[in-house]
Amino acid sequence: MDMGVRGIGAGSISTTIPDGAAGPELYGGAAATPQVSGDAAHAPVPTNDWWSSLVFNYFNSPTSAPLYADPIALRADGAGLQIGYQNSVRYIDAPGLQVVDNIKYEHSFAPGLHVGVEGLSGAGVTVSDYGDWTVTADWQDAGGGLRATFGHGLPFVYFSLNGDGAAVIDVMEAPPISRVDNPTQPLVYEIGGLSGTFNDSITRFKLPVDSGTQATRTRRP
Numbered sequence: 001m002d003m004g005v006r007g008i009g010a011g012s013i014s015t016t017i018p019d020g021a022a023g024p025e026l027y028g029g030a031a032a033t034p035q036v037s038g039d040a041a042h043a044p045v046p047t048n049d050w051w052s053s054l055v056f057n058y059f060n061s062p063t064s065a066p067l068y069a070d071p072i073a074l075r076a077d078g079a080g081l082q083i084g085y086q087n088s089v090r091y092i093d094a095p096g097l098q099v100v101d102n103i104k105y106e107h108s109f110a111p112g113l114h115v116g117v118e119g120l121s122g123a124g125v126t127v128s129d130y131g132d133w134t135v136t137a138d139w140q141d142a143g144g145g146l147r148a149t150f151g152h153g154l155p156f157v158y159f160s161l162n163g164d165g166a167a168v169i170d171v172m173e174a175p176p177i178s179r180v181d182n183p184t185q186p187l188v189y190e191i192g193g194l195s196g197t198f199n200d201s202i203t204r205f206k207l208p209v210d211s212g213t214q215a216t217r218t219r220r221p
Contacts, residue, residue: 004016024056026056026057026058026059026060027058027059027060028060030060032056032058034055034056035054035055035056035057035124035125035126035127036055036126036127036128037126037127037128037138037140038126038128038129038136038138039128039129040126040127040128040129040130040136043130046130049135050067050068050069050152051067051069051127051130051135053065053067054067054076054125054126054127054135054137055127062077062078062122063075063076063077063078063082064076064077064125066109067150068107068109069150069151069152069153069154070152070153071085071087071153071155072084072085072150072154072155072156072157073085073086073109073110074150074157075109075111076125076137076139077114077125078121078122078123078124078125078139079114079116079120079121079122079123079139080114080115080116080117080120080139080146080148080168081114081115081116081137081146081148081157081159082111082113082114082172083111083112083113083114083115083157084109084110084111084112084113085112086107086108086109086110089106089107111172112171112172113169113170113171113172114168114169114170114172115146115148115157115159115167115168115169115170116146116167116168116170117139117144117145117146117161117163117165117166117167117168118165118166118167118168119141119144119165120139120141120144120145120146120165121141122141123139123140123141123145124139125137125138125139126138126140128147129149133151133152133153133154134149134150134151134152134154135149135150135151136148136149137149137150144161144162144163144164144165145161145162145163146159146160146161147159147160147161147162
């Protein structure tokens with residue numbers, strides 16, 4: 001009997017890959033290696049959950065696929081976590097689309113905030129822990145790191161930092177501007193649907209101001 005075959009009732013399973021067969025692969029043929037650390041490195045790896053692209057980045061890109069935790073959506077990149085809140089469905093009316101009445105419906109990912117750490121760039125993200133509802137993503141490099149825990153149905157993300165770098169919160173899309181006619185009055189920037197509580201070290205906010213320039217505000221505890 002093949003030592004890689006294990007009987008289960010009237011059937012059987014193989015515990016080894018048959019000769020000539022390949023294991024799981026990413027786009028382009030690279031071997032799919034789970035991106036896990038911490039407690040998750042010693043646990044079974046989920047392959048078909050809403051956050052599985054954190055573990056297996058199929059297109060081998062610097063970002064994960066959008067993670068629809070509902071009500072918020074997220075996407076990891078090499079510098080931290082993008083967060084968005086999209087409560088409406090958009091549709092695209094484009095002739096030639098293989099859809100009914102040439103209308104395509106999308107619940108697109110629209111990032112509003114990016115949370116990272118000063119100096120963190122190009123760090124690989126891993127899953128360090130997970131449960132039935134939540135998952136923890138971990139970014140580490142020589143200067144420190146960031147950890148984010150989020151879950152299905154939770155309207156918030158919990159972040160923790162290690163190292164000396166300040167937390168950096170970047171407004172990714174220019175929000176609507178309200179302004180009075182009097183030029184001595186300031187411009188007021190508003191972003192709805194997203195808020196946060198900051199109770200740790202230095203935090204820096206970046207806001208888009210005119211033609212791609214940025215204003216930065218530092219908050220100290």
